[in-house]
Amino acid sequence: MQEFIEKQLVWTVAMPLGIAIVCMTLAWRPWQRERRDSVRGWWGGALAIGLGYLVGHVVINHWPSMPPANTDDYLFVLAIAAAAVGLLESMRMPMWLRWCIRAVLAAAVSWFMLSNGFRSSHSAWVIAAWTAGPAAAIFVVWTLLERLAERRTGPSIPLALSLMIAVASFYFFKGGSGKVAQLAGLLAASLGGAALVTMMAPRVSIARGALAVAVPLYLALILYSWQYPKPLGTPIILAAAPLALWLAEWRESVTAVAARVLLAAAPALIALILMLVHLLDAASGESLY
Secondary structure, three states: OHHHHHHHHHHHHHHHHHHHHHHHHHHHOHHHOOOHHHHOOHHHHHHHHHHHHHHHHHHHHOOOOOOOOOHHHHHHHHHHHHHHHHHHHOOOOOHHHHHHHHHHHHHHHHHHOOOHHHHHHOOHHHHHHHHHHHHHHHHHHHHHHHHHHHHOOOOHHHHHHHHHHHHHHHHHHHOOOHHHHHHHHHHHHHHHHHHHHHHHOOOOOOOOOHHHHHHHHHHHHHHHHHHOOOOOOHHHHHHHHHHHHHHHHHOOOOOHHHHHHHHHHHHHHHHHHHHHHHHHHHHHOOOOO
């Protein structure tokens, strides 16, 4: 057991964290601090989260089959697409084009997370609704977080998202999917690496790069976990949890980092508590309400 735990810590925590630190540092280029544009590092965020997740995905699931044969394989392909979109986001382009690219990726995530069984057993209208709804949610959460990250550089956003996804990882684990929990852990660790670099470089932003990978993949994992038993409404709570970061914008505070971390983690903790109550209820065979 100890050997298993040590292996998990190396491959799902240390490895993606280290990759993110290297990518963000190369993008930040601390040896050129005098150049204002060198500390933005938007493209570094896409590689930091994308590579951290992809390498870990291969370690956990081995190489995916091509063409993709199951949802796990589609997650790998979507991660590559998200990293590519993250690199595109770092470039200058009209806002309408940026939104079109986001909409396409959001729709792709929503579509490919639908199981073959669901598609074959439901009408076209139901499938369209289950594709459009999550796609709209991905687009909205992504766009709102991008705007916030452009306004607030430094460690507060990546650190808050890292802790939030770490809590969500435990939620996935208790919900019966150790694999989804591991994949969420890769995202949490990668964002943690980005947060460590931004602590040293508070002008570095994770907008237009890192979020293009982290948000679609995080919501893809929520959609993937939908097949497992869960308390009603908790996936929606997890999906909306990143938007709690906007609550910290109501007032300036010297504890902005701590405030955002707590605001993002609170909804995820609520979902986790509801999951634990649900499991206790199921184990006892009696209603706890």
